[in-house]
Amino acid sequence: MQVSTTAIKDLREKTGAGVMDCKKALLEAEGNLEKAIEILNQRGIALARKKAERVADQGIIEAYVHPGGRIGVLVEVNCETDFVARTDEFKDLAHNLALQIAAMCPQFISPEDMAQETETETDADAKTACLLLQPYIKEPDKAVQDIVTETIAKVGENIKVRRFVRFELGY
Numbered sequence: 691m692q693v694s695t696t697a698i699k700d701l702r703e704k705t706g707a708g709v710m711d712c713k714k715a716l717l718e719a720e721g722n723l724e725k726a727i728e729i730l731n732q733r734g735i736a737l738a739r740k741k742a743e744r745v746a747d748q749g750i751i752e753a754y755v756h757p758g759g760r761i762g763v764l765v766e767v768n769c770e771t772d773f774v775a776r777t778d779e780f781k782d783l784a785h786n787l788a789l790q791i792a793a794m795c796p797q798f799i800s801p802e803d804m805a806q807e808t809e810t811e812t813d814a815d816a817k818t819a820c821l822l823l824q825p826y827i828k829e830p831d832k833a834v835q836d837i838v839t840e841t842i843a844k845v846g847e848n849i850k851v852r853r854f855v856r857f858e859l860g861y
């Protein structure tokens with residue numbers, strides 16, 4: 691089967707995956723764009739799992755102050771190399787995480803962090819209290835962890851949200 695360059699370009703624009711990965715996914719999906727997206731997503735999840743144990747000690751600290759100056763956020767996002775820390779994909783992720791924290795006021799990064807600090811935990815509490823489990827504000831059908839995983843697949847390195855702090859006037 692032959693795959694058109696237009697289809698490869700469309701898939702690449704939607705997923706951010708490499709040209710050869712897009713071509714392979716389209717061939718596997720027999721030209722079906724939606725199925726190819728699902729294939730790339732599954733590969734990205736597998737790639738993220740493989741990279742999860744790798745050391746991420748580079749990165750950036752993103753600062754965001756909401757218009758009006760009443761809410762501010764600092765978030766440290768780590769990756770494996772300073773090269774990736776300078777990419778637009780990584781910077782966009784850090785900025786979007788800061789926006790998420792400003793908007794949704796999470797208390798913990800993950801359920802593991804929540805379990806260390808509290809005695810009781812319910813799934814409902816974890817979904818609102820844990821940053822990585824919250825619905826992503828720009829795409830509510832995805833969790834924040836899904837957005838991090840997609841970025842891991844794009845940049846090819848492990849990414850960790852190390853810590854954050856949210857300031858709000860009067861609190």
